[in-house]
Amino acid sequence: MLRFTLRRILQVVPTIVVVALLIFVIFSVVPGTFAASLFADGKRAADPQMIARLNEEFGLNKPLMERFVTYVTDLARFDLGTSFRTRQPVIDLINDRMGASLQLAVAAMVFAIVVGVPLGFLAALRPGSILDTVTMIGAVSGLSMPQFWLGLLMMYLFALQLNWLPSFGYGDGSLRNLILPAVTLGVTPLALLARTTRAGVLDVLNADFIRTAHSKGMSEAKVVRWHVARNALVLIVTTIGLQFGSLIGQAVVIEKLFAWPGIGSLLVDSVAIRDIPVVQGTILVIVLWFLIINTAVDLVYAAIDPRIKQE
Amino acid sequence: MLKRLTLAAMLSLGVATGALAAGERHGGTLVFTAPYGSSFATLDVQASPNTQEEFITQAIHRALYSWDSIQNKPVLELASSEEVSDDGTVHTYHLRDNAVFHNGKPLTADDIIYSYKRIANPKNAFPGASYIAVIKGAEEFIAGKAQEISGLKKIDDHTLEITYTGPINPGFPLMQNTTVIYPSNVEDESSFAKTPVGLGAFVFREHVPGSQVVVEKFDKYYEEGKPYLDRINIVLMAEDAARDVAFRNKEIDVSILGPTQYQAYQGEEALKDHLLEVAEVYTRNIGFNPAFEPFKDKRVRQAINHAINAPLIIERLVKNKAYPASGWLPLSSPAFDKDKAPYAFDPDKAKALLAEAGYADGFEFEVTASPNESWGVPIVEAILPMLKKVGITVKPKPVESSALGDAVTSNNFQAFIWSNLSGPDPLNALRCYYSKTAQSACNYASYSSPDFDKLYEAAQQERDPAKQSDLLRQANNIVQDDAPVWFFNYNKAVMAYQPWIHGLVPNATELAVQPYDEIWIDDTAPDARK
Numbered sequence: 133m134l135r136f137t138l139r140r141i142l143q144v145v146p147t148i149v150v151v152a153l154l155i156f157v158i159f160s161v162v163p164g165t166f167a168a169s170l171f172a173d174g175k176r177a178a179d180p181q182m183i184a185r186l187n188e189e190f191g192l193n194k195p196l197m198e199r200f201v202t203y204v205t206d207l208a209r210f211d212l213g214t215s216f217r218t219r220q221p222v223i224d225l226i227n228d229r230m231g232a233s234l235q236l237a238v239a240a241m242v243f244a245i246v247v248g249v250p251l252g253f254l255a256a257l258r259p260g261s262i263l264d265t266v267t268m269i270g271a272v273s274g275l276s277m278p279q280f281w282l283g284l285l286m287m288y289l290f291a292l293q294l295n296w297l298p299s300f301g302y303g304d305g306s307l308r309n310l311i312l313p314a315v316t317l318g319v320t321p322l323a324l325l326a327r328t329t330r331a332g333v334l335d336v337l338n339a340d341f342i343r344t345a346h347s348k349g350m351s352e353a354k355v356v357r358w359h360v361a362r363n364a365l366v367l368i369v370t371t372i373g374l375q376f377g378s379l380i381g382q383a384v385v386i387e388k389l390f391a392w393p394g395i396g397s398l399l400v401d402s403v404a405i406r407d408i409p410v411v412q413g414t415i416l417v418i419v420l421w422f423l424i425i426n427t428a429v430d431l432v433y434a435a436i437d438p439r440i441k442q443e
Numbered sequence: 444m445l446k447r448l449t450l451a452a453m454l455s456l457g458v459a460t461g462a463l464a465a466g467e468r469h470g471g472t473l474v475f476t477a478p479y480g481s482s483f484a485t486l487d488v489q490a491s492p493n494t495q496e497e498f499i500t501q502a503i504h505r506a507l508y509s510w511d512s513i514q515n516k517p518v519l520e521l522a523s524s525e526e527v528s529d530d531g532t533v534h535t536y537h538l539r540d541n542a543v544f545h546n547g548k549p550l551t552a553d554d555i556i557y558s559y560k561r562i563a564n565p566k567n568a569f570p571g572a573s574y575i576a577v578i579k580g581a582e583e584f585i586a587g588k589a590q591e592i593s594g595l596k597k598i599d600d601h602t603l604e605i606t607y608t609g610p611i612n613p614g615f616p617l618m619q620n621t622t623v624i625y626p627s628n629v630e631d632e633s634s635f636a637k638t639p640v641g642l643g644a645f646v647f648r649e650h651v652p653g654s655q656v657v658v659e660k661f662d663k664y665y666e667e668g669k670p671y672l673d674r675i676n677i678v679l680m681a682e683d684a685a686r687d688v689a690f691r692n693k694e695i696d697v698s699i700l701g702p703t704q705y706q707a708y709q710g711e712e713a714l715k716d717h718l719l720e721v722a723e724v725y726t727r728n729i730g731f732n733p734a735f736e737p738f739k740d741k742r743v744r745q746a747i748n749h750a751i752n753a754p755l756i757i758e759r760l761v762k763n764k765a766y767p768a769s770g771w772l773p774l775s776s777p778a779f780d781k782d783k784a785p786y787a788f789d790p791d792k793a794k795a796l797l798a799e800a801g802y803a804d805g806f807e808f809e810v811t812a813s814p815n816e817s818w819g820v821p822i823v824e825a826i827l828p829m830l831k832k833v834g835i836t837v838k839p840k841p842v843e844s845s846a847l848g849d850a851v852t853s854n855n856f857q858a859f860i861w862s863n864l865s866g867p868d869p870l871n872a873l874r875c876y877y878s879k880t881a882q883s884a885c886n887y888a889s890y891s892s893p894d895f896d897k898l899y900e901a902a903q904q905e906r907d908p909a910k911q912s913d914l915l916r917q918a919n920n921i922v923q924d925d926a927p928v929w930f931f932n933y934n935k936a937v938m939a940y941q942p943w944i945h946g947l948v949p950n951a952t953e954l955a956v957q958p959y960d961e962i963w964i965d966d967t968a969p970d971a972r973k
Contacts, residue, residue, distance in 0.1 A: 168852065169845035170492055170570065172813075174725065174862040175953075177875060177885030178852045181585075185568035217484040217491075220636065228652040287688040299689045301678055302654035391680045393482070393653025401482055406845050 144423045151419045166216040169405040213409035222413035233394030237379040239314035244321035252329025274323030283316040283389045300391045313390040321375035332367035336360045373429030377422040471964035472674040476695045477955040482653040487635040492570040500620035502658045504641035508618035512948035517614025531610030538601045541665045544626040545640045552603040556595045557627035571621030579606040615868040644670040644960035671963035700937040702762035721949035722774040723936040724866025727818040729929035730888040735857045742800040744926040748786035750793035750833045765932035770923035773933040775951035778869035778915035793833045805834025811859040813844040818862040852883045869915045888927040895921045943968035
């Protein structure tokens with residue numbers, strides 16, 4: 133198990149290196165610079181001297197290769213650089229925002245698990261029932277609905293019409309502000325979890341050992357608890373892990389819409405104004421997050437099903 | 444026209460002097476929002492030229508001058524009076540003796556000298572350095588060739604002498620948010636980025652990065668009886684639809700409207716009476732690059748102006764949230780020429796002009812454009828069939844906004860569509876057509892006209908504001924006749940506000956920038972806000 137764990141962790145390193153390279157290359161070739169973005173809204177005349185001063189300060193007038201070497205050297209020292217816009221260390225900016233993003237992702241995932249898994253279970257236990265049909269239609273709708281539109285719908289219904297919840301912002305960090313963005317973000321993983329759970333449970337229910345358990349006179353409740361739940365768990369845990377991993381990335385849209393102060397909105401802002409160190413740092417953190425969760429899922433997976441680590 | 448607009452705006456608001464006399468109320472929280480960015484870059488406002496940082500500036504800081512939206516001109520802010528030398532270059536300021544920084548330090552001439560040196564410090568590369576450059580000796584200081592700015596001279600603690608490079612109006616450059624005054628007794632300058640200290644009516648309380656800045660009333664603010672509000676939550680909401688829901692839900696007090704919302708709000712009984720409109724100082728235009736052969740000929744550029752039905756686009760696409768442009772200087776400019784008509788929509792005349800210029804069979808050109816709904820790709824698509832009718836084929840070249848800035852300043856375009864600052868200072872706005880202004884600075888259409896230059900140089904030296912305006916009006920008319928750009932429109936900024944808000948002003952420089960110390964909330968506000 134230790135060797136398996138180490139191997140999985142070591143695999144993260146080359147992935148991070150490749151991603152870091154890709155980001156550097158992409159943002160070196162896209163048109164537009166930070167200095168130009170300062171007057172992109174036309175609200176002030178361009179100032180060539182200021183542009184030159186800024187480009188010099190940020191080393192943007194140096195050859196690409198030299199910039200690349202600096203970038204890699206800094207990265208090797210776990211230094212994500214300094215933001216062009218705020219002139220603060222990128223890591224500080226990410227730290228400032230990470231808490232809000234995690235809060236949103238965890239709340240969305242809890243909502244998805246608490247609602248999605250039992251729904252999938254119940255649907256699978258009564259295939260063809262009204263509950264099953266409604267759950268599956270709901271799941272397909274949840275998966276196909278654009279998050280942006282769903283978010284607006286939520287705002288309109290729960291904030292404007294029913295007046296139950298605030299429509300935007302972090303407020304004082306209370307749960308009331310968290311509910312709408314978390315539910316909006318949680319709908320996609322919820323739908324996916326309900327479908328996966330249903331499929332997984334149905335698979336197990338049709339397996340030979342369940343028929344054996346039934347023929348031995350085991351009660352329905354016991355069969356579900358001891359055999360179905362345990363066996364379906366592998367698939368469910370994997371889905372949860374993968375969804376959780378990609379949630380921070382998906383939160384970009386939701387954070388923008390609800391004015392939620394996470395790293396998603398930091399990333400969008402930074403791309404728009406070409407604050408490259410922040411873009412690079414934020415993407416790396418999102419990728420790292422995904423890899424860590426993925427690795428954790430693999431480890432849990434291996435713990436649940438010992439056959440995995442042999443493969 | 445401007446007077447009428449301003450008056451109408453004030454009447455519709457029920458604000459300004461009349462309403463204030465009716466009885467202001469102290470206390471309450473203003474939830475202020477605006478559609479710029481989704482986070483504050485830094486709280487060190489000297490370091491940032493972004494519009495969103497102006498919202499913090501208005502609350503926390505003060506500059507030597509400020510913008511008076513009612514008089515439509517810069518006025519003295521931190522000085523109670525000034526004396527100007529006969530040649531107009533030396534200004535002696537008598538500073539307010541009751542202005543105190545939030546850290547308890549009284550304002551002195553040293554703070555202004557310290558602040559201007561910090562802004563101009565070449566190591567900082569701050570955007571406000573170009574505004575400080577109007578002070579004598581600042582250019583040398585910015586270039587690292589001098590230790591002091593020779594034009595700054597302290598007479599005593601409350602008297603400061605500033606020598607400028609020419610007889611300019613220093614109010615325009617020195618009212619900017621990037622030229623605000625910081626206290627000179629703070630040891631660690633980097634602390635300004637997280638805990639700003641200023642002379643403004645509100646003290647910084649909290650910043651939730653990416654969410655909001657909270658400020659609270661400053662008890663020692665120099666204007667007696669002000670501010671009225673106890674607290675302001677400054678929130679940024681970039682999404683129009685989200686802002687709309689929050690405004691209708693009464694969670695926010697003011698909202699800047701886009702064209703679609705403007706049309707919708709005008710049609711709703713509960714909302715239409717609380718709209719504040721102003722002609723902002725931006726001119727939307729398509730700039731022509733004279734390096735592209737057909738654009739070398741003035742008749743071609745004029746033909747394009749005649750071939751496009753700008754009022755129709757303003758009505759249908761911009762939902763009347765704009766005023767047709769009759770030249771570069773906008774309605775709210777002191778040098779605006781109300782007698783100059785916009786180019787008439789006349790395709791036949793356009794065809795004749797094209798034929799005269801040798802383009803009877805037309806030609807093809809590319810317009811570099813951002814996705815902006817009011818001055819981007821959607822507008823280029825609208826002019827496409829109009830120009831097709833006179834034989835010109837237009838191809839939109841979509842780019843992101845920061846790439847647009849790059850393409851234009853590096854002269855890498857055939858034509859571009861943009862919205863550019865054209866006020867409030869007409870001398871500064873017309874600098875962009877002065878032949879000695881670099882293309883990469885703001886002479887984006889590489890304009891050069893000896894007649895224009897002569898008038899512009901005369902205006903630079905003229906100290907009588909009326910005569911200067913007259914010279915600039917004539918210069919502006921030369922630009923209009925030469926048509927280095929397609930004159931599209933001047934932005935009409937629209938703000939929706941809740942009925943319990945008073946004291947908003949029609950700020951032509953940027954409607955979203957409001958004097959927070961003038962704003963008050965009446966008894967009809969929701970309990971959470973009172």
